[in-house]
Amino acid sequence: MANSDSSTDPSVIHDDDPSRRDVILIGAGAFAAIGGAAALWPLLDQMNPDASTLSLASIEVDLAPVEEGQAITVMWRGKPIFIRHRTAEEVDAAKDVKLNDLPDQLARNANLADTALATDENRAATDKEPWLVMIGICTHLGCIPQGQAVGSYKGEYGGWYCPCHGSQYDTAGRIRKGPAPENMYIPPYAFTSDTKIKIG
Structure with a gap:
């Protein structure tokens, strides 16, 4: 079967x-x-991103040699960073400015909310008001303002002067006069010690 x-x-x-x-x-x-x-x-x-760009994602800057009234410029991500150790007079002059007198009333500080106002406290380093750290590029057409070197022209407001089209910034890096539409930008940074900052 x-x-x-x-x-x-x-x-x-x-x-x-x-x-x-x-x-x-x-x-x-x-x-x-x-x-x-x-x-x-x-x-x-x-x-x-290129490896050289990644290596500059953050930098550490030693501020110990920078005395009161002096300024230095460092490079971060291909941009000049202005660091100024402001005098007491420069701090007072920045604090005395009323917000209504500013063409741009926003702080433009990467460490704060986008809506933070452009008071000196919101522009200067937290708990270290003599220190001002900014991206040193004019917000009009991207020129590099004068005012970092000793003896250079700083404009009517004692801060920075852009030689390209005459924009003038005060001692807190806020636009006061000229065609620039915004204050100079504050990069992301933090103090890692009393004399060192990390940018980025």
């Missing part, structure tokens, strides 16, 4: 057995996916 077991009958097709065609399709699909990823990787990788 014939055996009725279909497992040995070659004419019966089982759906759970992968056919040779399925194996070839899976292999070809996997090969195409790996090849596509390998082809896209150089295109995606070139969009990453």
Whole structure:
């Protein structure tokens, strides 16, 4: 008598057995996916920042040599950073300015909320009001204002003067006169000790 077991009958097709065609399709699909990823990787990788840019993501600056009334300029991410150790007179002059007298009443401080007002307290270093740290670029057309070097012209307000189109900033880096629409920006920074700051 014939055996009725279909497992040995070659004419019966089982759906759970992968056919040779399925194996070839899976292999070809996997090969195409790996090849596509390998082809896209150089295109995606070139969009990453350069290693030299990443190395400047943050910098530490020693402020110990900067005496009262002096200023230094350091580079951070390709931008000049103005650091000024303001005198008591410069701090008082900045504090005496009324917000209504400012063309731009926002602090433009990356360490504060976007809506923070441009008081001297919101522009100067927290708990270290003589120190002012700013991105030294005029907000009109991107020129570098004068006022960092001893004896350079600082404008009518004793801060910085942009020689390109005459914008004038006060001792808190706020625009007071000229075509610049905004105050100079304050970068993200923090004091890591009494004499050192980390920018970025």
